[in-house]
Amino acid sequence: MKLQGKVAIVTGGAQGLGRGFAQGLLGKGVIKKVIKEFGGLDILVNNAGVNGEEPETWRRTIQINLIGMIEGTRLAETYMDKSAGGRGGLVVNIASTAGLVPMFHGPVYSGSKYGVVGYTTSMAADPKTLETGVSYATLCPAFTATELFEESHETLLNNNTGLDLAAKQITDAGIQTVADVVNGFLQLVEADDNNGFVMAVSKQKGIQYVHRRPRKPRANKL
Numbered sequence: 001m002k003l004q005g006k007v008a009i010v011t012g013g014a015q016g017l018g019r020g021f022a023q024g025l026l027g028k029g030v031i032k033k034v035i036k037e038f039g040g041l042d043i044l045v046n047n048a049g050v051n052g053e054e055p056e057t058w059r060r061t062i063q064i065n066l067i068g069m070i071e072g073t074r075l076a077e078t079y080m081d082k083s084a085g086g087r088g089g090l091v092v093n094i095a096s097t098a099g100l101v102p103m104f105h106g107p108v109y110s111g112s113k114y115g116v117v118g119y120t121t122s123m124a125a126d127p128k129t130l131e132t133g134v135s136y137a138t139l140c141p142a143f144t145a146t147e148l149f150e151e152s153h154e155t156l157l158n159n160n161t162g163l164d165l166a167a168k169q170i171t172d173a174g175i176q177t178v179a180d181v182v183n184g185f186l187q188l189v190e191a192d193d194n195n196g197f198v199m200a201v202s203k204q205k206g207i208q209y210v211h212r213r214p215r216k217p218r219a220n221k222l
């Protein structure tokens with residue numbers, strides 16, 4: 001997508017990756033204004049997310065990371081839908097590489113992110129995207145130096161079970177910077193025909209397209 005003059009919303013844009021995504025989009029000419037009434041929308045980045053596994057926090061993780069992302073996606077589609085007066089657009093849902101590979105020390109978080117990948121790629125595979133003009137892409141960062149990572153890491157260090165294995169996963173994957181992830185994010189957003197793309201970004205492996213095309217809808221095979 002060409003970004004000059006486009007209108008974008010980034011949830012959770014006040015800090016961390018969301019702030020990086022917003023700054024990256026502004027640097028590419030996405031317009032910056034206080035929107036008094038909801039005009040057209042070209043890009044939605046569902047970035048807001050939390051990581052909680054405790055009896056009193058795990059439901060909030062699902063509510064924000066998965067349900068909130070679905071609600072945002074469905075709302076954006078109503079504004080972007082060409083068959084309903086919109087001009088098409090792009091929804092980028094921020095999952096995690098914990099939505100591609102198991103993360104035993106965060107099963108609820110990982111489950112929420114597998115849900116983001118599954119939901120977003122399923123939306124991309126729907127033939128109706130040909131009418132709505134709305135594309136759906138998924139970004140899967142690995143460990144990145146932000147407040148969420150620091151807080152999650154602190155919690156991990158206070159748990160004794162499996163600490164060595166968790167520490168090995170972090171060491172193997174490495175801890176990247178927000179700028180590393182923003183670099184991949186901008187490549188994903190600017191890619192032509194990016195509907196269905198799933199991009200992973202990690203210090204260990206750099207930028208990887210896990211898959212580029214929605215799996216073609218198949219006739220239901222009984």
Ligand SMILES: NC(=O)C1=CN([C@@H]2O[C@H](COP(=O)(O)OP(=O)(O)OC[C@H]3O[C@@H](n4cnc5c(N)ncnc54)[C@H](O)[C@@H]3O)[C@@H](O)[C@H]2O)C=CC1
Pocket residue numbers: 011012013014015016017018047048049050064068094095096097140141142143144145146147148149
């Ligand atoms: N930091 C990392 O290692 C990785 C982060 N991610 C994902 O990237 C996204 C951003 O994470 P970080 O920047 O690391 O976290 P962060 O904690 O630094 O920033 C998250 C932002 O989202 C906001 N937020 C949280 N819940 C919200 C809600 N219900 N409504 C509105 N805003 C809300 C927070 O106030 C904060 O400004 C999250 O979805 C996270 O799961 C994915 C993989 C790796």
Ligand SMILES: CC/C=C\C[C@H](O)C(=O)/C=C/C=C/C=C\C=C\[C@@H](O)C/C=C\CCC(=O)O
Pocket residue numbers: 051096097098100101103106141142143144148149152153156169172173200202204205208210
């Ligand atoms: C202690 C921090 C816990 C969670 C915070 C963080 O927000 C997060 O999301 C963690 C991500 C976990 C990543 C786990 C493994 C990463 C491996 C990478 O090297 C590459 C993985 C996949 C790339 C694509 C693939 O090979 O399938």
